[in-house]
Amino acid sequence: MNWKEDYRKKLVSLEEAAKQIKPGDFVGVALAIGACSPAMFDAILDRWQDLKGVTICDSVPVRPSRLYETDFMLKLDGHVNYHPSFGTTVSRKIIETRFPDYYIMQSHDLGDRYAKWSDVYICMVAPPNEQGWINLGLTNFYSMEAIREGKASGKQRVLIGEVNDQMPVIFGNNWIHVSEFDFFVENSTKIPAVGRAEPGEKEKKAGDYVLELIRDGDTIQMGIGQIPEAVVAGLEGKHDLGIHTEMFPIGLPDLVEKGIVTNGRKPVHKNVTTATFCMGDQSMYDYVHENPACEFHPCNYTNNPAFVAQHPNMVAINMALMIDFSGQIVSEGIGHRMVSGTGGQLDFQIGAYHSKGGRGITLMYSSRTSKDGKLISSIVPDLPPGSPVTVPRHYADYVVTEYGIAHLRYKSRRQRAEALINIAHPDLREELRASLNKIFYMQA
Numbered sequence: 001m002n003w004k005e006d007y008r009k010k011l012v013s014l015e016e017a018a019k020q021i022k023p024g025d026f027v028g029v030a031l032a033i034g035a036c037s038p039a040m041f042d043a044i045l046d047r048w049q050d051l052k053g054v055t056i057c058d059s060v061p062v063r064p065s066r067l068y069e070t071d072f073m074l075k076l077d078g079h080v081n082y083h084p085s086f087g088t089t090v091s092r093k094i095i096e097t098r099f100p101d102y103y104i105m106q107s108h109d110l111g112d113r114y115a116k117w118s119d120v121y122i123c124m125v126a127p128p129n130e131q132g133w134i135n136l137g138l139t140n141f142y143s144m145e146a147i148r149e150g151k152a153s154g155k156q157r158v159l160i161g162e163v164n165d166q167m168p169v170i171f172g173n174n175w176i177h178v179s180e181f182d183f184f185v186e187n188s189t190k191i192p193a194v195g196r197a198e199p200g201e202k203e204k205k206a207g208d209y210v211l212e213l214i215r216d217g218d219t220i221q222m223g224i225g226q227i228p229e230a231v232v233a234g235l236e237g238k239h240d241l242g243i244h245t246e247m248f249p250i251g252l253p254d255l256v257e258k259g260i261v262t263n264g265r266k267p268v269h270k271n272v273t274t275a276t277f278c279m280g281d282q283s284m285y286d287y288v289h290e291n292p293a294c295e296f297h298p299c300n301y302t303n304n305p306a307f308v309a310q311h312p313n314m315v316a317i318n319m320a321l322m323i324d325f326s327g328q329i330v331s332e333g334i335g336h337r338m339v340s341g342t343g344g345q346l347d348f349q350i351g352a353y354h355s356k357g358g359r360g361i362t363l364m365y366s367s368r369t370s371k372d373g374k375l376i377s378s379i380v381p382d383l384p385p386g387s388p389v390t391v392p393r394h395y396a397d398y399v400v401t402e403y404g405i406a407h408l409r410y411k412s413r414r415q416r417a418e419a420l421i422n423i424a425h426p427d428l429r430e431e432l433r434a435s436l437n438k439i440f441y442m443q444a
Helices: 003-010 014-018 038-045 070-075 092-096 107-117 143-153 201-212 226-233 252-257 282-288 345-354 413-421 426-439
Strands: 026-029 054-057 080-082 120-125 133-135 158-163 175-177 183-186 219-222 273-275 294-296 314-319 322-324 359-363 367-369 375-377 398-401 404-407
Touching: 003 183, 014 038, 014 183, 026 107, 070 080, 070 092, 107 143, 120 143, 143 158, 143 175, 201 226, 201 359, 201 398, 201 404, 219 226, 226 314, 252 282, 314 345, 345 359, 375 426, 404 413, 413 426
Parallel strands: 026 054, 026 120, 054 080, 120 158, 158 183, 219 314, 273 294, 314 359, 359 398
Antiparallel strands: 133 175, 367 375, 398 404
8 A cells, every 4th residue: 555545544534533532541642833733622522421531631732722721621520631741821720720630741751751651642743745754843842752652562542643734844853654643634724823022121131141151152952931032132242053952942043044053063963953843933934844954853862961961062041930049940830839841951951961061051030029019039948848849959050030140050058048149139138148047057
């Protein structure tokens, strides 16, 4: 059977694809733009009375859906439940109700976890090329490993590809053959655009401090947020930077056009920006589509700390919510309240730590304001009970707020606390110093 005939035989409607879900199934869904459409979720959720004990698990959702509506999903409890592994603003309301469970993860081994979890796996893909190869499009991440390891182990019963002719094609190790899928659904839908955050005065101040730590020739990994936006905006004047990251950085086309990013000094994938997924606006999607200078690889490759460490002068730049005096970094949630997930932060922090000349930079706001107007420090003596530590204190390196830089790597507990207090909000420093004297010094 040639691949075209194979593809036609596997082509079904959304409703037929949804019928492949059986009671007790774990349905793994690709990350971000690689996830299936709301229409696919609707087709599954419409069958809820026929199902029992079904779990749907995704990461970084970007398309609003009934799957994230609390009142609706409560009616389906026990039949179909949503339990994610990484939240966003799209899913935050339902996650904050604590109705969903939460799967603990980090990026480089997430493909292995989805392979072990998933009876059914669904991803949105580009149409097959002339040789019958399907491109995973804007999301590789854990999909390739989840598919191939899941199939090899016998755990994965069904693989569904939602074929979208609007999905950009990204080069690299980002292809799976038609023969590897069980079903296809053709559904042409617009690719969601993810807007850029506009940095304010605080973000620009913090961004300026980060720029002091970036040197010509560095290889950079950067997360998403207003402070990273400020960093990107300030890179003018830097030269010969490389990019090895999880997500293609915001503003990549401009950075390449201006000669700021050349990837010329990278020891691996020279002259190529390497990542594992992409979110952005249409100009970003147009730039990465069939661009030989951009490649996707599975995150067990891009995020492997040992591989990250092979890049000299590796700079990992990621956001955090809170840090304690000893350097424990919290990025996923505060207390038992989950906000996002670990993602690739620890992977790249460890990689940068072991890179020759590497730097791990944690970005934070010095404080936040509570609903009653009280100023709350993000630098604390002790973490609230239940707070998940994203980066252990022994990997803490540089911490940046709008008030400066604290270099923790070679400091003792007391020295770390002092350095962190110096970049805390000025109105809160006296109280923090009193706490420091109480917990880290012998009392008379």
